[in-house]
Amino acid sequence: MDYNLSHIKELEAESIYIMREVAAQFERPALMFSGGKDSILMVHLAHKAFYPAKIPFPLLHVDTGHNFPETIEYRDSLVKKLGAKLIVGSVDEAIESGLVTEEKGFNASRNMLQIAVLLDALEKGKYDAALGGARRDEEKARAKERFFSHRDEFGQWDPKNQRPELWNLFNGRKNMGEHFRIFPISNWTELDVWQYLAAEKVELPSLYFAHEREVFEREGALLADCEYIEKKPDEVIKKEMVRCRTIGDMTCTGVWRSTASTVEDIIEEIATTRMTERGGRTDDKRSETAMEDRKKEGYF
Amino acid sequence: MTNNNTELLRFTTAGSVDDGKSTLIGRLLYDSKSIYQDQYDQIKDTSERRGEEGVNLALLTDGLKSEREQGITIDVAYRYFSTPKRKFIIADTPGHTQYTRNMVTGASTANVALILVDARHGVVDQTRRHAIIASLLQIPHIVVCINKMDLVDFSQEAYDKIQESFESFAAKLDVKDVHFIPISALKGDNVVNRSEKTSWYEGPTLMYYLENVHIASDHNFIDQRFPVQFVIRPYSDEFHDFRGYAGRLAGGVMKKGDEVTLLPSGFTTKIKKIHGADGEQEEAFPPQSITVELEEDFDLSRGDMIVRANNQPEITQDIDVMMCWFDNTKPLKQKGKFALQHTTQNVRCVVKEIRYKLDINTLHRLQDDKNINMNDIARVSLRVTKPLFIDSYRQNRITGSIILVDEASNNTVAAGMII
Ligand SMILES: Nc1nc2c(ncn2[C@@H]2O[C@H](COP(=O)(O)OP(=O)(O)OP(=O)(O)O)[C@@H](O)[C@H]2O)c(=O)[nH]1
Numbered sequence: 122m123d124y125n126l127s128h129i130k131e132l133e134a135e136s137i138y139i140m141r142e143v144a145a146q147f148e149r150p151a152l153m154f155s156g157g158k159d160s161i162l163m164v165h166l167a168h169k170a171f172y173p174a175k176i177p178f179p180l181l182h183v184d185t186g187h188n189f190p191e192t193i194e195y196r197d198s199l200v201k202k203l204g205a206k207l208i209v210g211s212v213d214e215a216i217e218s219g220l221v222t223e224e225k226g227f228n229a230s231r232n233m234l235q236i237a238v239l240l241d242a243l244e245k246g247k248y249d250a251a252l253g254g255a256r257r258d259e260e261k262a263r264a265k266e267r268f269f270s271h272r273d274e275f276g277q278w279d280p281k282n283q284r285p286e287l288w289n290l291f292n293g294r295k296n297m298g299e300h301f302r303i304f305p306i307s308n309w310t311e312l313d314v315w316q317y318l319a320a321e322k323v324e325l326p327s328l329y330f331a332h333e334r335e336v337f338e339r340e341g342a343l344l345a346d347c348e349y350i351e352k353k354p355d356e357v358i359k360k361e362m363v364r365c366r367t368i369g370d371m372t373c374t375g376v377w378r379s380t381a382s383t384v385e386d387i388i389e390e391i392a393t394t395r396m397t398e399r400g401g402r403t404d405d406k407r408s409e410t411a412m413e414d415r416k417k418e419g420y421f
Numbered sequence: 422m423t424n425n426n427t428e429l430l431r432f433t434t435a436g437s438v439d440d441g442k443s444t445l446i447g448r449l450l451y452d453s454k455s456i457y458q459d460q461y462d463q464i465k466d467t468s469e470r471r472g473e474e475g476v477n478l479a480l481l482t483d484g485l486k487s488e489r490e491q492g493i494t495i496d497v498a499y500r501y502f503s504t505p506k507r508k509f510i511i512a513d514t515p516g517h518t519q520y521t522r523n524m525v526t527g528a529s530t531a532n533v534a535l536i537l538v539d540a541r542h543g544v545v546d547q548t549r550r551h552a553i554i555a556s557l558l559q560i561p562h563i564v565v566c567i568n569k570m571d572l573v574d575f576s577q578e579a580y581d582k583i584q585e586s587f588e589s590f591a592a593k594l595d596v597k598d599v600h601f602i603p604i605s606a607l608k609g610d611n612v613v614n615r616s617e618k619t620s621w622y623e624g625p626t627l628m629y630y631l632e633n634v635h636i637a638s639d640h641n642f643i644d645q646r647f648p649v650q651f652v653i654r655p656y657s658d659e660f661h662d663f664r665g666y667a668g669r670l671a672g673g674v675m676k677k678g679d680e681v682t683l684l685p686s687g688f689t690t691k692i693k694k695i696h697g698a699d700g701e702q703e704e705a706f707p708p709q710s711i712t713v714e715l716e717e718d719f720d721l722s723r724g725d726m727i728v729r730a731n732n733q734p735e736i737t738q739d740i741d742v743m744m745c746w747f748d749n750t751k752p753l754k755q756k757g758k759f760a761l762q763h764t765t766q767n768v769r770c771v772v773k774e775i776r777y778k779l780d781i782n783t784l785h786r787l788q789d790d791k792n793i794n795m796n797d798i799a800r801v802s803l804r805v806t807k808p809l810f811i812d813s814y815r816q817n818r819i820t821g822s823i824i825l826v827d828e829a830s831n832n833t834v835a836a837g838m839i840i
């Protein structure tokens with residue numbers, strides 16, 4: 122007998138271990154759910170980690186109010202299927218109550234507003250650990266994350282002063298008011314995620330597959346046309362076959378020209394692509410360290 | 422590329438500041454065509470803006486603002502790439518002494534360590550410190566990359582001298598497999614492509630080595646160790662009486678029907694069922710995460726351990742460790758008290774005795790020097806508040822390792838390998 126795990130199975134075992142560690146070490150964890158493939162993977166792994174018990178923490182969705190309608194549909198049916206608890210932090214409500222102010226102009230996005238809403242939701246729910254589906258291969262600041270990432274009482278990340286993290290020993294100690302961000306799928310790449318979702322036959326939102334949509338070009342990226350984006354006079358709307366590689370807020374999630382209609386097509390496409398999945402995200406393009414700056418303040 | 426069944430190799434960089442670790446990782450990614458176009462455009466743009474000659478490949482891992490400002494690595498960056506043969510997880514660690522704890526973080530899970538040496542400067546203090554850490558961590562394979570060969574005219578003499586000096590030092594260390602490769606991370610010699618300027622070198626390129634080095638599993642498949650991580654009680658009608666012990670198998674192979682002993686109670690029972698990620702399975706092996714049901718119900722909770730009746734770990738409140746001390750705010754003191762984590766156990770401990778400090782240049786045991794400051798390595802005896810179920814680190818990396826946590830700051834201040 123050859124006792125060898127394939128790399129995908131090893132990643133799966135690692136992620137499950139970390140989720141269980143969270144359930145054991147923290148009093149009130151929550152799983153941040155965006156509706157994208159990474160959070161779908163997280164939910165799938167959490168389901169396995171605690172089976173036959175239910176997932177022992179709620180899903181927390183920060184709703185920017187600018188979601189693709191398909192995302193909300195998928196979210197609600199998944200929650201129902203698992204019998205999970207869903208908590209929604211709403212950017213719309215936060216704007217109304219004056220917690221945050223809407224950005225204006227052509228590149229206006231509610232991306233930054235999510236930070237305050239997320240921190241507010243964590244505080245209100247007294248959550249002491251927020252599980253996120255961020256991966257180290259996504260972006261250069263995320264490449265620096267620990268599995269257990271400490272946040273001070275303001276929700277801030279201090280990348281120059283992270284705790285050592287050795288072997289499989291995770292230190293989740295903290296003071297009152299502080300919390301942890303936990304990233305169980307840190308070591309997965311985009312390709313790993315798709316290969317796994319394919320092998321496990323996980324149902325996915327239709328946005329990931331090629332479909333015809335009204336789009337326009339901005340700064341080299343394709344954006345889906347919607348009422349939330351103010352367009353410049355020279356930005357022409359046209360119909361194209363596209364799909365999402367990441368799913369986020371409609372105002373900053375680029376779409377890609379693609380004909381991939383099955384998960385196998387997607388895997389083929391990713392294996393040969395020359396662009397990272399975040400290459401289409403206008404929120405990362407605001408400056409060289411846009412992600413690090415947002416993360417320091419408390420972004421996912 | 423789309424193979425589900427490839428093997429995983431984790432490797433780490435090590436070596437002194439500016440010896441070219443990040444540049445090497447950048448080169449490896451670039452020459453193996455593992456860099457995406459937009460990533461490349463980004464670092465090209467940044468390099469041009471900063472007026473650098475050519476594209477600075479170190480920017481692929483030095484992603485933090487302060488790292489880019491200072492041109493050094495501060496914390497570990499993880500990068501991923503795969504070839505048809507293997508999937509690789511790289512930890513690019515800092516060389517700066519101040520950040521040694523981050524090097525240990527990256528190295529603790531590695532199968533291979535690449536220790537870089539600047540061909541002009543040879544083996545320096547920090548090279549030795551990292552080599553000692555790699556040997557304490559029992560990283561099975563070490564590759565000494567003698568870098569910046571372009572700055573010494575690819576001289577074999579310079580290379581031989583460094584190899585000799587590293588070998589004479591490493592002879593005193595517990596390392597089995599050491600390789601040497603002359604490279605230029607900046608120009609790409611012997612990284613992915615064989616260099617024409619080192620005709621005197623007959624060994625493999627770094628990439629060839631990484632793709633082909635035999636990685637026997639780090640896991641111990643002999644001595645069954647199952648630390649209980651979490652107890653699963655569904656409290657549902659369907660699974661009313663279900664009581665599962667979840668955890669990651671830390672050693673040995675566990676089979677349905679195995680007769681096992683529960684620690685610390687000492688009760689004996691049998692494994693009734695093993696649930697894995699894909700449902701029930703007949704047997705399990707490390708590093709699988711599983712849930713175990715027992716024939717009889719006993720009181721068993723997080724921190725307890727399931728082992729084979731006739732093969733038990735040492736059960737003790739006194740442990741001896743080789744320790745790396747990380748805290749920059751205060752030294753390690755005799756009688757100091759800490760929180761201690763070992764497998765899934767959380768206990769407290771007191772430092773009973775600092776036996777000796779290790780001189781990182783001579784490897785002498787300094788028995789009269791009990792000043793343990795940041796980055797020092799020492800042999801220490803600890804007394805813990807309740808019995809731990811331990812093996813030596815050499816036997817089992819998981820049941821043989823501990824960390825110490827400062828109870829005031831909550832920081833992880835030390836890593837220990839049980840002797
Ligand atoms: N000539 C030459 N220069 C090199 C070579 N490799 C790296 N360098 C240069 O050495 C400097 C330091 O390189 P880095 O890759 O940042 O070094 P490092 O080991 O990652 O440094 P830390 O992470 O801060 O410890 C940079 O200016 C590199 O361009 C080489 O093979 N030849």
Ligand SMILES: [Mg+2]
Pocket residue numbers: 442443444479483493494513514515516
């Ligand atoms: Mg570096």
